[in-house]
Amino acid sequence: MPTYNLIILTSILAAIFPSISVQTARAEEPPWKGTIPAVYKEASPWAPLLEHLLAHNLNFGALATASRMLTFLPDLNSKTAAYKAAIKVIDNGYPFSTRKLFAPGDIDPSQNDYFFYNSYNLYKAILNKDSGSSRWADNYFSKIDQGSFGKFLFYQSIEAYKKKNLLAAGGFLKKILEKETGDPSHLQFVKKVVRNLARVYFEEGSYEKSLELYSHFLLKLNPISSLDWLEAAWCFYHLKQYPEALGALYNLESAASYSQDGSLDLEKYTIRALIYRQLCASDQAESLIQSFENDFGAVVRGIKQGEALSHYPVLTLISTPESEEYREIDATLKELQLESLRLTELSSEDRKLVNYIYASEIWARKRQLRIYRDQTIELAAKSLISLSEQLKFLKYDVAREKDNPEAVFRSPSSVESKLNHEPPQDNETTYLLHWVQLGDYWWDERNTYRGILENRCLH
Amino acid sequence: MSFRAHAEMYHSSLLDGTPIEAVESYLIPKQHQIEVGISLYPFDPYSTGIALDFGYLQNITQSLSWQIIDADLFSSFQSGLTSQLAQNYSVNPTTIEHLSYIISTNLNYYFFYGKFIFFKKAIRYIRGSLLFGGGLLGTSLKNQGAGNFGTAFEVLINDTFSFKFTLRDSLAIPSFTNYVTFALETGVNF
Numbered sequence: 001m002p003t004y005n006l007i008i009l010t011s012i013l014a015a016i017f018p019s020i021s022v023q024t025a026r027a028e029e030p031p032w033k034g035t036i037p038a039v040y041k042e043a044s045p046w047a048p049l050l051e052h053l054l055a056h057n058l059n060f061g062a063l064a065t066a067s068r069m070l071t072f073l074p075d076l077n078s079k080t081a082a083y084k085a086a087i088k089v090i091d092n093g094y095p096f097s098t099r100k101l102f103a104p105g106d107i108d109p110s111q112n113d114y115f116f117y118n119s120y121n122l123y124k125a126i127l128n129k130d131s132g133s134s135r136w137a138d139n140y141f142s143k144i145d146q147g148s149f150g151k152f153l154f155y156q157s158i159e160a161y162k163k164k165n166l167l168a169a170g171g172f173l174k175k176i177l178e179k180e181t182g183d184p185s186h187l188q189f190v191k192k193v194v195r196n197l198a199r200v201y202f203e204e205g206s207y208e209k210s211l212e213l214y215s216h217f218l219l220k221l222n223p224i225s226s227l228d229w230l231e232a233a234w235c236f237y238h239l240k241q242y243p244e245a246l247g248a249l250y251n252l253e254s255a256a257s258y259s260q261d262g263s264l265d266l267e268k269y270t271i272r273a274l275i276y277r278q279l280c281a282s283d284q285a286e287s288l289i290q291s292f293e294n295d296f297g298a299v300v301r302g303i304k305q306g307e308a309l310s311h312y313p314v315l316t317l318i319s320t321p322e323s324e325e326y327r328e329i330d331a332t333l334k335e336l337q338l339e340s341l342r343l344t345e346l347s348s349e350d351r352k353l354v355n356y357i358y359a360s361e362i363w364a365r366k367r368q369l370r371i372y373r374d375q376t377i378e379l380a381a382k383s384l385i386s387l388s389e390q391l392k393f394l395k396y397d398v399a400r401e402k403d404n405p406e407a408v409f410r411s412p413s414s415v416e417s418k419l420n421h422e423p424p425q426d427n428e429t430t431y432l433l434h435w436v437q438l439g440d441y442w443w444d445e446r447n448t449y450r451g452i453l454e455n456r457c458l459h
Numbered sequence: 460m461s462f463r464a465h466a467e468m469y470h471s472s473l474l475d476g477t478p479i480e481a482v483e484s485y486l487i488p489k490q491h492q493i494e495v496g497i498s499l500y501p502f503d504p505y506s507t508g509i510a511l512d513f514g515y516l517q518n519i520t521q522s523l524s525w526q527i528i529d530a531d532l533f534s535s536f537q538s539g540l541t542s543q544l545a546q547n548y549s550v551n552p553t554t555i556e557h558l559s560y561i562i563s564t565n566l567n568y569y570f571f572y573g574k575f576i577f578f579k580k581a582i583r584y585i586r587g588s589l590l591f592g593g594g595l596l597g598t599s600l601k602n603q604g605a606g607n608f609g610t611a612f613e614v615l616i617n618d619t620f621s622f623k624f625t626l627r628d629s630l631a632i633p634s635f636t637n638y639v640t641f642a643l644e645t646g647v648n649f
Contacts, residue, residue: 250472250479272475287475431485431521433572439472444574444582445481452478 040353043073047081049350054088056345060335061354063089064361067101079107087119093188096328102127118149126155150176150186154193161196166204173197194218195228202235211235219447226257226265233271242275246451254441262334263319263327266387273394277401280457285398289391299381300388309377316373318380326369326376333365401457485521485572486584486615489648492516492524494623496644498531506535506557512642516567526565526592531640533558535599556600558638561629563594563607584615596631596638604632613646621646 040046046069053062066082066089073079086101102123109117125140144152157172176193180186194217201210214232218224229251236245251257252268269292276285299312309315319327340358343351435445472479493515500508510531518524535557571587588611596605609627616622625642 246474246477247479250474253474276475281477284475284477287473291475431487431572433483433485435481435483437472437479437481442481442574442576442582445483448481448483449479450482451474452480 040356041072043075043078045349045353046073046078049346049353050081050085052346052350053354054085056342057092058339058342059089059092059094060332061339061358061361063094063098063101064336065354065357068357070101070104076107079105080109083107083109083120084113084116087116087123090119091185091189093191096332099123099127099130114145118144119151122149122151122155148179150179150189150193154189154196157196157200161200161203166200170197170200170204173200191218191221195231198231202231205238207235207238211239215447222443223256224251224446226252229257230265230267230271233268237271237275240278242279243450243453245271245275246453247449250437250449250451251441251446254446256441262317262330264314264317265319266383269387269391273391275453277394277397278457279453279455280398280401281453282395282398282456284453285394289394292388292391296384296388300384303381303385309374309381312377312381315377315380315384318383320376320379320383322379323372323376326372329365329368329372333362333369336362336365486618487521488518488615488618488621488646490518492518492621492646492648494526494529494644494646496623496642498533498640498642500533500558500638500640502639503535503557504538505541505555506537508533508535508558508640510534510560510640512644514644516646522569524567524569524588526563526567526590529561529563529565529594531561531642533560535559556598559597559599561594561596561605561638561640563592563605563629565590565592565607567611585612586615587612590625590627594629596629598631601634603634605629605638606632619648621648 046065050062050065050069053059053065062085066085069078069082073082083102083105086098090098102120105120105124107120109120111117121140121143125137125144128134128140129137146152153172153176157169157176160166160168160172173193173196177190177197180190194213198210198213198218201207201213211232214228214235218228219232229248233245233248236242236248249268249272252265269288272288273285275281276288296314299314302312303309316326316330336358340362343354343358346354437445437449494513496512498508498510498512500510510533512529512531514526514529516524516526541555567588567590569586569588572584573586574582574584577583590607590609590611592607594605594607596603607627607629609625611623611625613621613623623642623644623646625640625644627640627642629638629640630636631638
């Protein structure tokens, strides 16, 4: 009986104080000092630091600094400097949403600074619109040069895209590109515009046009976003250029592709599976299943057996549409950590404040990651299980496709006309070399890869 | 997790068992090439020959080019042996034969194409050829016919400029003397 009593008592205590063990663990960490050091309450060191961070391309740190300035410093000059810096970081290609930053904005920017004036009003307008304050939103929208301000046209294209008005969405994007002067400082913005236009074309079913934008612009930039390879692979797939689609996907296996943000996109398995089904490539389908098994087999089995998801850190790397916020925090943390290694480039006057900003920001991001981690790995586990189940049926799908009368009795000529994937031929001015790949990923070859795979559906 | 990227380097890289190839347009120099460079004839014990080298070449196909004319005009620098012969045995240096010129026409057959990374920065293309041809070869004492055999390696900077290293043996006929020369040339293509 005393044993039962002890168990019951322990259970009651555990129910009442569930966080005892957690708090004990946390007590070992150094205490977090939430108060800003008094010396940094002065506005004077912040604005110069912000400039120096931007000058050294420490963009994530600059954005964190701007955010702190908006929180800590009440004077308008500091706020204006912070917003200007934030907008510059966005224009430099900051990939995540910065809306929260504009929520407390109460400045009245000068019209003389065209880009800042229009950008600030646009962000405030969008923020107000999203929060349902349409009157405020209209007020801010009315201040914008709606006819020719590129970011506003971009916003309009997104709104049109959301409403499935692809023609209008494409029209706005083309208008932006017509106005672009080729200024290198606009490259990041132009990149966004072109990528969105490629997506609009894709949605329209104009895969050739979409592919042209990837092939002639997005995939010629350095560094290439691995997402662009994936999207180009989809275009190739829809154009039935399967060898090229495999080539584009092959880029995703390179170390350079992995190191970009460290995340894993399971979509690449899906496209490969679809290609093998289209070509009745049963050996490749089995290989794909095996490759998936090698990469994720243990994780999938663990999930199915009900093991704690936290045992599988790879789940945090899997990118799902719902894990955007986690990805953002994770990427920001990594970038801040990388940038923190370069702080010695700054002067000794900046060093103390910047060290404080980076240390506290990294600390905060780590804690944010913990909050989002469980939800993220749960979503990743679901995606993984779903893909694992789909791949199980792949073998049967491929086998069925082999006996699909439509595929089997298709005349070779009709297939050739549809499959525009014959290797390009030599001629008098072009000498083509076929370099068999050895896994060393030369940068000049990355857009020329092809998988050597024949259509095996035809008997 | 097993990510293949570098682990299987130097083995054929497969994506789900599918071999992957890069289909690349090789840089082909323009049709006409003017060559300017320096040749060296180092194997004569009595003198070292250094020549100004001029040539004109036409790229005929991807694997064949015709060096319509190649002229090397040599200056000879006497070696210690010539001085010793003059001093100790009263040999008149002008009676010692040295190479004066080689004028020839040659065919190049390109047997090798490749590329390399220069100082981890630039990717450059290279092609190698076997050359054979004939022409005239003159020494300080006589003029003869010559048969040429050799090999050349050409680094293409772009389709207009290239650098070429040539190793050539000119076999003088009828004396059957071998004249092995090295040449370093710049090619300007147009």
